[in-house]
Amino acid sequence: MSVRTLQIDNPLVVPDSLGYFRFGELDEWKVLTNDAGEWHALKTEDFHSLLQGKISDEHPEYISLQRKGFIRSDLDLEALADKVRRKKQWMGQGPHLAVVITTLRCNQSCKYCHASRTDMDRVDTDMSLETAKKVVDHAMHSPSPYLNFEFQGGEPTVNMDIIKFIVDYSREKNKYEKKILDHSLVTNMTYMNDENAKWVMDNGILICTSLDGPEQVHNFNRTWQKNSNAYENVLKWIKHFNQCYVDMGRDPELWHVDALMTTTKKSIENWKEIIDLYVELGIRNIHLRPLNPFGFASKTWRAIGYTQQEYLEFYETCLDYILELNQQGVQICEGTASIFLKKMLTPYDPNFVDIRSPVGSGTGQMAYNYDGSIYPSDEGRMVSAMGDEIFRLGTVDDLTMTEAMQHPTVRSLAIASCLDALPQCSDCWNAPYCGVRPLHNYMHTGDLFGQRPNTFKCVEHMGISKILIKRLVEDTDGSVESVFRRWVVDRPRDTNT
Numbered sequence: 001m002s003v004r005t006l007q008i009d010n011p012l013v014v015p016d017s018l019g020y021f022r023f024g025e026l027d028e029w030k031v032l033t034n035d036a037g038e039w040h041a042l043k044t045e046d047f048h049s050l051l052q053g054k055i056s057d058e059h060p061e062y063i064s065l066q067r068k069g070f071i072r073s074d075l076d077l078e079a080l081a082d083k084v085r086r087k088k089q090w091m092g093q094g095p096h097l098a099v100v101i102t103t104l105r106c107n108q109s110c111k112y113c114h115a116s117r118t119d120m121d122r123v124d125t126d127m128s129l130e131t132a133k134k135v136v137d138h139a140m141h142s143p144s145p146y147l148n149f150e151f152q153g154g155e156p157t158v159n160m161d162i163i164k165f166i167v168d169y170s171r172e173k174n175k176y177e178k179k180i181l182d183h184s185l186v187t188n189m190t191y192m193n194d195e196n197a198k199w200v201m202d203n204g205i206l207i208c209t210s211l212d213g214p215e216q217v218h219n220f221n222r223t224w225q226k227n228s229n230a231y232e233n234v235l236k237w238i239k240h241f242n243q244c245y246v247d248m249g250r251d252p253e254l255w256h257v258d259a260l261m262t263t264t265k266k267s268i269e270n271w272k273e274i275i276d277l278y279v280e281l282g283i284r285n286i287h288l289r290p291l292n293p294f295g296f297a298s299k300t301w302r303a304i305g306y307t308q309q310e311y312l313e314f315y316e317t318c319l320d321y322i323l324e325l326n327q328q329g330v331q332i333c334e335g336t337a338s339i340f341l342k343k344m345l346t347p348y349d350p351n352f353v354d355i356r357s358p359v360g361s362g363t364g365q366m367a368y369n370y371d372g373s374i375y376p377s378d379e380g381r382m383v384s385a386m387g388d389e390i391f392r393l394g395t396v397d398d399l400t401m402t403e404a405m406q407h408p409t410v411r412s413l414a415i416a417s418c419l420d421a422l423p424q425c426s427d428c429w430n431a432p433y434c435g436v437r438p439l440h441n442y443m444h445t446g447d448l449f450g451q452r453p454n455t456f457k458c459v460e461h462m463g464i465s466k467i468l469i470k471r472l473v474e475d476t477d478g479s480v481e482s483v484f485r486r487w488v489v490d491r492p493r494d495t496n497t
């Protein structure tokens with residue numbers, strides 16, 4: 001419920017004294033938020049006083065409420081508008097993420113992989129040089145001043161020549177385009193070799209891999225060929241690359257292998273071992289991610305799945321342990337928390353394409369399949385791999401970047417993810433931090449919009465925001481906030497290697 005509705009219904013409210021805000025319950029607190037990303041937790045009796053105009057300038061909460069824009073008197077409207085502008089400064093910039101599927105071939109067969117991989121003999125699913133050139137030409141027409149080519153698959157290194165070509169060709173083009181250019185490789189590491197590893201290091205390619213936890217978890221989730229050990233392999237290469245960065249004199253806080261962790265039932269049972277492994281390896285960021293709960297046979301889901309509640313309990317346990325480690329001096333942050341905290345604690349929004357309003361599909365990212373088909377995101381391509389081409393925008397042969405960004409499908413995705421206009425989201429206190437996923441909704445119910453309380457992301461995002469705000473509200477000595485503030489510091493990395 002928004003405060004505007006309350007003002008009409010409640011004669012006690014003094015309308016002119018209140019700024020515009022949303023609010024919601026959190027235990028004995030009421031949490032107030034506004035479009036500038038400001039938040040404030042009030043005890044229920046103080047909240048009622050606020051609505052009744054009884055919080056005077058002598059009240060201990062007054063200055064903070066007024067400074068954040070929740071009380072209207074002496075409100076600096078221009079400053080508030082400026083804050084809102086900064087939160088949405090990425091709006092209209094265009095795609096900054098170009099996901100390139102260099103091949104669908106993959107040497108692994110992970111339990112949670114959707115129908116977007118093929119066996120190693122399917123060379124017909126490799127991207128050709130001709131298509132790669134068109135992909136670069138297309139992606140570099142984005143108006144965004146920053147562009148990251150992210151190589152995915154299948155296992156992208158199976159088609160290494162195309163990665164090398166795209167890096168060289170985009171850098172050549174960039175002499176004229178003058179964007180800030182990054183290239184990142186999302187690899188399972190099991191196809192890595194010395195020659196390619198050297199090339200990756202020499203060319204400043206950012207590396208992201210999957211590490212699901214200790215041997216029994218990783219090898220259970222991420223099946224490799226018989227008698228091979230995917231875990232040993234990924235560990236070997238993480239250590240190798242991290243040592244190379246050190247040998248090159250690069251700051252390990254900025255230059256290191258990023259690792260993603262996908263949560264299965266097995267991960268939930270081994271939560272502590274997973275975090276301890278990340279710490280032991282010196283990995284600074286653990287990004288906890290739930291499974292995309294779509295497209296599984298029920299037998300597979302029974303083996304690896306869990307309820308939303310189980311995931312949130314797992315998340316909270318992990319977050320508290322990570323916080324405890326930080327308070328003991330260990331430097332490791334949780335990735336999803338960092339995204340939300342950046343919105344809660346700083347004037348900025350990290351422009352993370354999956355957690356923003358509107359979602360980044362087609363406006364913050366584009367995905368290019370091996371055959372040159374264009375999708376608004378990699379999830380759109382996955383839907384296509386499941387036999388439904390509803391999100392295919394066209395191809396690099398027949399669609400310009402402008403046409404792709406303005407495509408009716410992209411518009412529909414933007415409308416279906418604009419929180420200011422969605423039922424329930426428009427009044428939800430979590431709206432300044434949240435983001436919905438129309439493609440998830442589509443996969444789940446066949447409808448882009450979905451019903452908020454029944455969508456996985458709504459439950460997850462609300463749960464995470466509540467955990468974070470609760471930790472901050474209960475932080476009597478400031479120790480939690482100082483850890484959280486460390487997690488949101490941006491330190492620029494030298495790019496355009």
Ligand code: SF4
Nearest residue numbers: 425428431434458462
């Ligand atoms: S998706 Fe759920 S948590 Fe997020 S803004 Fe909408 S109602 Fe709130």
